Amino acid sequence: MILVLGGAGYIGSHMAKALREAGEPHLIFDNFSSGHLAAVKGSKWLRGDLRNPEDLRKVLSLYDIDVVMHFAASISVGESVRMPAEYWQNNFVGVLNLLDAMRYAAVHKLVFSSTAAVFGEPQEIPIAEDHPHAPTSPYGDSKHAVELALRAYGEAYGMRSVALRYFNAAGADPDGVLGEDHRPESHLIPAAFLSAMGKTAPMQIFGTDYPTRDGTCVRDYVHIMDLAQAHLLAVHHLRAGGDSREYNLGNGEGFSVREVLETTERVTGMNVPRTDGPRRDGDPATLVASSARIREEWGWKPAYPDLETIVRHAWDWRKANPDGYTD
Numbered sequence: 001m002i003l004v005l006g007g008a009g010y011i012g013s014h015m016a017k018a019l020r021e022a023g024e025p026h027l028i029f030d031n032f033s034s035g036h037l038a039a040v041k042g043s044k045w046l047r048g049d050l051r052n053p054e055d056l057r058k059v060l061s062l063y064d065i066d067v068v069m070h071f072a073a074s075i076s077v078g079e080s081v082r083m084p085a086e087y088w089q090n091n092f093v094g095v096l097n098l099l100d101a102m103r104y105a106a107v108h109k110l111v112f113s114s115t116a117a118v119f120g121e122p123q124e125i126p127i128a129e130d131h132p133h134a135p136t137s138p139y140g141d142s143k144h145a146v147e148l149a150l151r152a153y154g155e156a157y158g159m160r161s162v163a164l165r166y167f168n169a170a171g172a173d174p175d176g177v178l179g180e181d182h183r184p185e186s187h188l189i190p191a192a193f194l195s196a197m198g199k200t201a202p203m204q205i206f207g208t209d210y211p212t213r214d215g216t217c218v219r220d221y222v223h224i225m226d227l228a229q230a231h232l233l234a235v236h237h238l239r240a241g242g243d244s245r246e247y248n249l250g251n252g253e254g255f256s257v258r259e260v261l262e263t264t265e266r267v268t269g270m271n272v273p274r275t276d277g278p279r280r281d282g283d284p285a286t287l288v289a290s291s292a293r294i295r296e297e298w299g300w301k302p303a304y305p306d307l308e309t310i311v312r313h314a315w316d317w318r319k320a321n322p323d324g325y326t327d
C-alpha cells in the first residue's frame, strides 16, 4: 500500500482522493498541524510526525507499504525567509528521517513533492529540468537539498524516487468535496476569495515593480488533480521497476497576479478589494514551466489547463464552505 505523508493537507488530501478513485490501498500519516480532519474522510489515517523517527519506523514496520509519497512540508517562500530553522527541520531533517526509516524497513520507492523554487530566479522561460538550480529562499534550498540527498541515496542504497517539481498548485476537487484552506491563508487564489467575501482585510499585491507585463509576478498555475494524476504515473513507473526521475509540472502558461485577480472577479462575480504592496522576500518575477519531459516520457496531459476552470473549482468549494474546513 501507499503511505501518504501529509495526506490531510491541500495537495495530500487531493492525492488521497485520487487514490480512492483509483482503488489504490493507502494510509495517511499527518501531524494535523496544518491539515484538516475533514479532509481525510474516506481514507485510513493516523497521527504522527516526520520529525519523530520512531513514528516513521512504527508505521513502516506495522503496515505493508511499498511506496511513500511525501507532502508533509512547510510551504511558504516568504515565511521560510523569516523562519529558516523550521524549514530546514521540517523539509530537510524530516525527510532524512524518512529516508533512513525507509532504508531500515527496506522500502525503496518514494514520490517526492519538489518545487519550482529549486530553480530560483530563472535564466530562461519556460524552465526545463536542466535549468541551473539556484534557489532564492530557505524553502527552495531545503527542497533542493532533498533532491541532492535522493540522488545520493539512489546511488548508494538503491532508493528509487520521482521528484515532481510543482509550479503553482491551485484549484480544487471538481466534485466539490475538497478544497484549499491554509490558516492564515497565504496563497493567491484562496486569499482573493477571502478578500472578496470580506473575511479578511483587502489583500495586498506583493510587488508591482517586477519586470513583467504589468509589474506583478507571473506564475504557472496547475490544477491540483492534474498534479495528483502525475503522482499516479510515478507510482506505476516505480512499481514497474523504473529508475529515478525528476520532472517539472506546470501548464506552460504564465499569469500575472493582476490577471489572476481579474479572473477571480469574473468567476465569482465579486469585487476583490486589494492594495498595491511591497515585494515579498524570496519571490522571483516569473516562473513558468516546461513540462515537455513528463508529457513526452509518460504522456502526462493536464485535464484542466485553463485558469478559469482552476479558479472556478476552487471557488465552488469555497462558496459551499465559506468558513473553510470546520474541524
Ligand code: UFG
Binding pocket: 075, 076, 077, 115, 116, 117, 139, 166, 167, 168, 169, 186, 187, 188, 189, 191, 203, 204, 205, 206, 207, 217, 218, 219, 257, 280, 283, 287
Ligand atoms: N501574492 C500576492 N498577494 C497575496 C498572496 C500572493 O500578491 O496575498 C502573489 C505572490 O507574491 C506570488 C503569487 O501571488 O507572486 C503567487 O503566490 P502564492 O503564495 O499563491 O504562491 P507562490 O508562488 O509563493 O508559491 C507556490 C507554492 C510554493 C512553491 C512556489 C514555487 O506555494 O510551495 O509556488 O514558485 F515553492
